Amino acid sequence: MNRTLRALLPLLSDLIVPTAVYYLLHQLGVADVPALIAACAATAGYTVPRMIRRRRVDALGLLVIAELAATAGLLAVSGDARLALLRPTVYLTVAAAVFLLSCWRGRPLTYTGATPMATKGDPERTAAYERSWHNSPQMRDTHRRLTAASAAAMLGYAILNAVIVYSFPVSQADGLQKVPGIALILAIMVMLRSRVPRLSRIVDAEQQRSAGAHQGATDPRA
Known part of the structure; x- marks a missing residue:
């Protein structure tokens, strides 16, 4: 698994x-x-x-x-019972607002979510990933786009969930609302995974840059 x-x-x-x-x-x-x-x-x-x-x-x-x-x-x-079924609409609307806010304040929330995928748990790559946030505009732009896209997906599901709740009987709505919920989780994971190669290349470049700088500083001929 x-x-x-x-x-x-x-x-x-x-x-x-x-x-x-x-x-x-x-x-x-x-x-x-x-x-x-x-x-x-x-x-x-x-x-x-x-x-x-x-x-x-x-x-x-x-x-x-x-x-x-x-x-x-x-x-x-x-x-x-319909109030309970509206629960995802409320929480996802709030979550989408938090995601969007993180694009401009602090670090986008996908930064943390993508960390284990881009670093594979390697401490050196984790440190390079951290440095890349400061040194790479491409890293920052990638995470801001990913986070904004995730927020848009959440808002879309929040609206769709409300439509489902008030368009179908409770017994049908409870099951139907789970389908886009699962699709939302998978879509966000796929978006993250699709950007892992790009993020990994950025981390690779940061490691090479750092290694080159360190070698230059320790080389007696420099």
């Missing part, structure tokens, strides 16, 4: 598990709101043990748990 698939599995599980639980309960005659609450609980049921096995606090896992708790509470108070 390659590194990319391992990174995707938790995200795909967060989409697939609650959907499977909801449809199973729905087929058994459970009403929409209790079925969605149970689906939230099922997702939390494997997110918490996952953090315990890793023996570390998983920020993404905590976010999922907080999101599910808020959703279950909202469902219990309002009784409106």
Whole structure:
């Protein structure tokens, strides 16, 4: 199982598990709101043990748990199942705004996401990757474009999700909204992977430049 698939599995599980639980309960005659609450609980049921096995606090896992708790509470108070299905629209709109902001403030968020792909965990390449951000306009432009494209994809899914929620019955909308969700995750991963060769070349050039500078500084004939 390659590194990319391992990174995707938790995200795909967060989409697939609650959907499977909801449809199973729905087929058994459970009403929409209790079925969605149970689906939230099922997702939390494997997110918490996952953090315990890793023996570390998983920020993404905590976010999922907080999101599910808020959703279950909202469902219990309002009784409106569609509000829970609008959850991705709200979060992805906020996420897209954060992604866009990172293009102009600090470093684009894809910088961190692409780091293991471009460096392969090599400490020297990681250091060169860091230097490349400061020394290579191409590196900065690549990440800003990637981050902006990811934000656009998130906004597109957020709008599509709202359309699905209010165009179909709850039982159909809950399943249909997962399809573009999975497509969004895969699209962002494909965009990152497609730029890895370019980023790797930038890192290679930075390593060569640094090695040349070091050799020149230590060469007694210089």
